[in-house]
Amino acid sequence: MNHKDRRDKEMLYICDKEVFEEQKTARRLTQKMNTMDRSDFEGIMKVVKELIPNSKNAFINPPFYCDYGNHIEIGKNFFANYNCTILDVAKVTIGDNCLFAPNVAIYTAGHPIHPKCRNTGYEYGISVTIGNNVWIGGNAVICPGVNIGDNVVIGAGSVVTKDIPSWTVAAGNPCRVIREITDRDLEYYFRDRKADTEAMEHMKRMWENNEDFAISL
Numbered sequence: 062m063n064h065k066d067r068r069d070k071e072m073l074y075i076c077d078k079e080v081f082e083e084q085k086t087a088r089r090l091t092q093k094m095n096t097m098d099r100s101d102f103e104g105i106m107k108v109v110k111e112l113i114p115n116s117k118n119a120f121i122n123p124p125f126y127c128d129y130g131n132h133i134e135i136g137k138n139f140f141a142n143y144n145c146t147i148l149d150v151a152k153v154t155i156g157d158n159c160l161f162a163p164n165v166a167i168y169t170a171g172h173p174i175h176p177k178c179r180n181t182g183y184e185y186g187i188s189v190t191i192g193n194n195v196w197i198g199g200n201a202v203i204c205p206g207v208n209i210g211d212n213v214v215i216g217a218g219s220v221v222t223k224d225i226p227s228w229t230v231a232a233g234n235p236c237r238v239i240r241e242i243t244d245r246d247l248e249y250y251f252r253d254r255k256a257d258t259e260a261m262e263h264m265k266r267m268w269e270n271n272e273d274f275a276i277s278l
Contacts, residue, residue, distance in 0.1 A: 071151055073173070073183040087112060087130045095124040106276075120276050121145060128170075136193065138275050141165065150186025151205070156193035158273055162217065167203040192227065201236075212242060 065083065067074035074080070090112040097104055102120070109119050112127070116135035122143045127133065132149035136157035143163045147153055151169035169186040173179045187205035191197075195209055198217030203209070208224045215221060216232025216239070225231045229238045250256050256264070267274075 068150060068186060071185065071187055073185050075182045076184065084128055087127055090130065091124075091126055094121075097123065099123065118275055132169075135159075138273055140276070142199075148186075150184075151188040153188065154190045156191060156195065156211065158194045159191060160196045162197060162199035162201075164200045165197050165203075166201070169205050171205045198232075214242070 064074040064077050064080055068080065090108055094105060094108040094112065097108070099105075099122075105123065106118075106120055109121050110116060112130040113119065113133045113135060114131060115133065116139065117137040119135050119139040119141075121139075121141045122145075124143065125141065125145050127147045127149050129149050132151065133147060133153045133155070135155045136159070138158045139155060140159075141161040142165075145161055145164070146166045148166075148168045148170040153167055153169060167189055169189050170184060171187065172184050185205075189203055189205065190208045191203070192209060192211035192213065194212045195215070196213075197203070197215045198219065200217055201215050201219045201221065203221045207221050209215070209221070210225060210227030210229070212228045213225055214230045215225070215236065216230065218234070219232050219236040220234040221231070221236040223235065225236065225238065228242045230240050230242060231238045233239075248255055248261070266272075
């Protein structure tokens with residue numbers, strides 16, 4: 062079995078010449094995106110679509126880094142802020158309406174714990190899955206093999222090493238569930254700050270019409 066096949070089966074593999082060759086397209090496209098005019102929003106979205114074909118209406122604020130791009134699957138209305146890194150050695154699946162703050166990192170890549178094994182050059186990738194309507198705070202790290210449920214908020218600076226259930230706020234290092242998300246969160250957008258009447262009415266109209274916000278350029 063070649064090392065590309067071993068990698069794709071989430072087995073130990075070596076990043077040999079054939080594997081490096083497969084990374085060239087992502088290196089070229091991330092280089093292009095990261096040196097573009099930052100006000101060329103349409104151009105950036107086109108490069109994102111070329112880099113991550115399995116995405117729908119995704120916008121990423123450069124700089125952005127990934128290993129392959131085509132190992133990433135993104136639902137509709139995705140937004141990632143500056144300096145996002147996705148090491149997509151294994152598959153990364155991201156649902157609809159997900160938001161990443163600056164410096165979010167998803168790592169599917171890992172290395173053996175024992176130095177004798179690690180020094181042979183073998184490594185691995187274990188897939189990561191993120192559900193719908195997930196907001197990940199700045200400087201959060203998602204480690205290999207993690208599954209995050211739907212409607213989750215991950216606090217800034219978190220290191221997520223284990224699965225996080227749906228409808229929860231989780232934070233910390235290691236990341237753990239802080240509380241559930243409830244109907245009170247419909248009205249209060251930050252601590253004791255309540256949504257104003259104009260914003261609340263607008264949101265209610267969107268809920269009634271089953272509308273999600275989508276970037277339109």
